[in-house]
Amino acid sequence: xxxxxxxxxxxxxxxxxxxxxxxxxxxxxxxxxxxxxxxxxxxxxxxxxxxxxxxxxxxxxxxxxxxxxxxxxxxxxxxxxxxxxxxxxxxxxxxxxxxxxxx
Amino acid sequence: xxxxxxxxxxxxxxxxxxxxxxxxxxxxxxxxxxxxxxxxxxxxxxxxxxxxxxxxxxxxxxxxxxxxxxxxxxxxxxxxxxxxxxxxxxxxxxxxxxxxxxxxx
Numbered sequence: 001x002x003x004x005x006x007x008x009x010x011x012x013x014x015x016x017x018x019x020x021x022x023x024x025x026x027x028x029x030x031x032x033x034x035x036x037x038x039x040x041x042x043x044x045x046x047x048x049x050x051x052x053x054x055x056x057x058x059x060x061x062x063x064x065x066x067x068x069x070x071x072x073x074x075x076x077x078x079x080x081x082x083x084x085x086x087x088x089x090x091x092x093x094x095x096x097x098x099x100x101x102x103x
Numbered sequence: 104x105x106x107x108x109x110x111x112x113x114x115x116x117x118x119x120x121x122x123x124x125x126x127x128x129x130x131x132x133x134x135x136x137x138x139x140x141x142x143x144x145x146x147x148x149x150x151x152x153x154x155x156x157x158x159x160x161x162x163x164x165x166x167x168x169x170x171x172x173x174x175x176x177x178x179x180x181x182x183x184x185x186x187x188x189x190x191x192x193x194x195x196x197x198x199x200x201x202x203x204x205x206x207x208x
């Protein structure tokens with residue numbers, strides 16, 4: 001079964017829920033998509049290198065087998081999940097701490 | 104070279120680490136903000152990684168990792184979940200800095 005594919009999309013859904021429940025409204029924030037345009041290039045270089053060497057190797061039965069350069073497409077969804085959770089939490093805590101310790 | 108995964112992480116972290124001390128952003132103003140933000144996804148992704156690495160979703164080339172493992176994961180992979188979020192947060196703050204005063208919608 002394509003478990004990595006399922007988990008990647010599942011975690012992206014969880015990341016979107018973070019954004020929704022923490023009320024960080026990232027998905028409708030233009031700056032968030034500018035950020036992703038920049039990150040896409042950086043991820044392409046770093047993940048490209050990791051998968052090209054390869055430093056990381058993938059179990060053929062667990063992902064779709066579609067690669068962009070040497071990067072499984074699931075990796076982009078995975079990266080989206082990780083960093084969207086990070087930024088949603090960062091914005092949430094920024095708001096929280098700024099209210100608590102205004103300066 | 105067994106240090107290669109380490110070097111990749113070091114290259115990623117170098118510029119963000121130095122520039123994050125810039126007075127133009129308040130990156131370290133609330134240390135707990137940085138800790139919580141990195142810690143929560145760190146736990147989720149490390150647990151995920153632990154199970155799927157054991158299952159064979161992916162593996163790490165022993166030629167490019169130093170060989171020190173925690174819970175079956177190379178130390179580099181554990182550090183990945185700290186360093187990459189750090190780089191992402193720095194990039195996010197940079198995007199906000201360079202687009203300051205502009206509309207978000």
